[in-house]
Each structure stands twice: as C-alpha cells, then as structure tokens.
Amino acid sequence: MVQMKPMSSSSYSHLVDDIPSTPGKFKMMDKSPYSHHRLFKWHSSLTKLTFWSFLFLGLIFFFFLRSPPPPPHHSGADPSSSSSYPRRHLRNYSWGGPTWEKRVRSSARVRSRNGISVLVTGAAGFVGTHVSAALKRRGDGVLGLDNFNDYYDPSLKRARQALLERAGVFIVEGDINDDALLRKLFEVVAFTHVMHLAAQAGVRYAMENPSSYVHSNIAGLVSILEVCKSANPQPAIVWASSSSVYGLNTKVPFSEKDRTDQPASLYAATKKAGEEIAHTYNHIYGLSLTGLRFFTVYGPWGRPDMAYFFFTRDILRGKPISIFEAANHGTVARDFTYIDDIVRGCLSALDTAEKSTGSGGKKKGPAQLRVFNLGNTSPVPVTELVNILERLLKVKAKRHIMKLPRNGDVQFTHANISLAQRELGYKPTTDLQMGLKKFVRWYQRFYAGGKKSSV
16 A cells, blocks of 8 residues: 655645535426325324334344444444454554543644534544534634544545644544543543534445444444533534435425435435434433534545545546436436535534533433535436546546446435525535536545555
8 A cells, every 4th residue: 555645734725625606507307296185194104103113123123133242441343344344343442541631632622712622523534524624724622533444445534634633633543332432532621512423324335234334323323422411511413414314205305394204225214313313312311413414425535435436536447337327217316515515514503503401411401403404406417427527537438327226325316405594504605517626636636646645
C-alpha cells in the first residue's frame, strides 16, 4: 500500500470549495400519489403497529442470536465483514491515561464565543469528516469517535483522519457499543451536543452481513442514547437517519409526513427502528433529538461504495459499469445532494436544537423531537449521472444495462425539503453538474496516476 503525502489545509479548502449554483431539474419521472381513504388509514395504522412490533422483536431476537458478545473493557467490535466478523474483527482499542485525556480536552475545547462542544461519532466517515471540519473552522469544540472498520478501504478513512488531525480534531479510536469508553468521554468532557453519524451504511451489503446493521444502527444508537440520558447536563442530539425509510412509498416528493412503515431493505428497517427508538428516549428521558434523512450524499472524500464513486473509478479503468433500470425500462433516479449542502443542514440542526430537559436520567419536561429531509429536490436519472461523468472524465463509459435487482434498492428518491427550509433555513445550492465537477477534480488529484497523492 502506497503512502499518502502530507496535504496542506489550503489544498483541502481548494478541494471542497463552495460554489453556489442553480439546482438541476428533473423531467423524466411520473408521480403516483396515494389514495387516502378512511378505511385504508385504519387498516394501515393496524398494519403498521403489527409490522413494527414483529420487526423489533425479530431484530432483537436476531441480534442476540447472531451478534458477537459485548466487547471487553477498552475494546470495540468492528462490524464490517460477513460470517467471520465475530472472530476476525474484534479489535482491542487503547484509550485512557493523562496524555489521552489531554488530547480529548484540547480537541473538544470551544474556541469561539457562544460555541458548542460536539462529540461526532463516525468522524472518519464521509459526512463525519466534513461536519467535523466545518465545526472546527467556526471555533466549536469537536471530538471524533470512529472504529475505522473495513466496510470500505480503511486507508481512505485514515487519510480523512490525518486531514482532521491537521485541523485540530482528535478522533478517538473505539466502538460506539463500548459503554466504558462512552462514559469516560462524558466524564472528561461535558458535551453540549452529539452529532451521531456512526452507522453501518449501504443497502446491498445487508444481504451479506445483516448482523452488522443491527450491531451498529440499533444497538449502537441505543448505546449513545443511554450515555446521553445519564449525562448531567444531557446533550442535545442530532443523528443521521436516511431517505431509505420511505421504502416502497410511491408518493413524490417524499415528505416527513409520509408513511415510513414499508422498508425495502434491512438498512432502511434499522434506520426506521432508530427513529422509533429516538421517540422513546425523547418521551421517557427528555432527550432533545433531531433526525436527518439524508438523500444520496456525494462529493469529495466520498464513499467508494456509492455509484458515482465506483462509476468514476471503473470508467477511468475502462471497465464496464452496470446501470439499473426499473420494470418496463423505467427510469432509476436519485435526489443527489452535495456534501456542502448536507453539512450546512447538519450545522443548522445543531444550532437550532433545544436543550434536553432531563437530568441524571430523569425527565423534567417535554423535549424537542424533530425529523427533517435533507435533499436537493432535483432527482436525476442515473443515466444522466453517467453522461455528466463521461463529459468530465473525457472518457466514454462501457454501459451494461441491467434490471433493478430485488436487493433493497428503490426506483427513485425525491425530497420535499419545505420543512427544513422553514425550520433550518436549509437551501441546497449545488447542482449535480457542479458537484460532480468538484468530486472528479478531487478524485483525480487524490488518486493521481492510480496512486494516492498530495492534492
């Protein structure tokens, strides 16, 4: 494995500069709204109750049967492989001691007037890196937490870690299910906010390693909420849900008021379960909770398992790319949302989050509970995504058209962002053409000549 050369902060800012542009438009999708009859409403409510009751019982049963035992003190489980995960991926993490605590306090120290102190889980991930950097730039205290699993190339995560280290953000290496570690972090720092982004991502991977989704997205969320509810004072929590919760919903654009009880994948089911769990902790313990439903986030430092990323890689290598189409040659489209727009939504959610109302695990009064769509409102066919990449890369793609498999993928996503616009001041400014231009520029510099390089 080649070594990545040091990267200057000016190079980074050049990579992820923010150039406002006009969102693209989508003209190829038919809308098919629901018919809301009273009988259907009654029946769907009963169905929803029954479905989620069985889902929660099933997931809990599955988790205890298939998941590895809880990690020992100072260790964390790495949920990223398939059947060998319980054996191969239990790793020991080293933490604690005066030097470690000093680094934690220094990273989390607020350096601006009226700043906040934020624990960012999944800080070495795509969104986590960008959010952490943005918080640090404006003077907030930021401490990262990540287990650096190998769901995708860990060296990319290490490169992001090095980027944040230069910005003054320390990432604690550990697992969100390590209760001892979480308690220690809250002993060392009185966090005002938690930005919970750690999760097992990906729709298709759930067919290979379902237990990792339960371990990270359900058990991990509960671990975070447990330590937050016991903290005094309790922090406000913003966490990453997903547009996947809309599942088989056919009413577009997707609104926060739409039904979300028809998940099309295990990943979607765990995110929906997370929303129900958040409601429970808000109701019982007075935790202030804001869920953000991200819509197909893309951009520099992105995830290699996303289509735009591996399309770019394979087009440059001259390899064929698989493009899915729905039944009867139907268009597959996504509401691609540029990372800078997502970051602004995340920071606004943190800034508008009200204080939790509990103390020492006891609720003192009603607490804020919100959920927002963060999308671009301009779905683009995947074929158009490929067209743009061809123009930017100056290489013709070798296209292989395939039927959309029954693996959890849905035909389209489209966000209604009116609530986020009203409550968060959220306004996406980057269309797919401009966003992909920035991504391709980063990609070609980062992987210059097929090798990781300075940028």
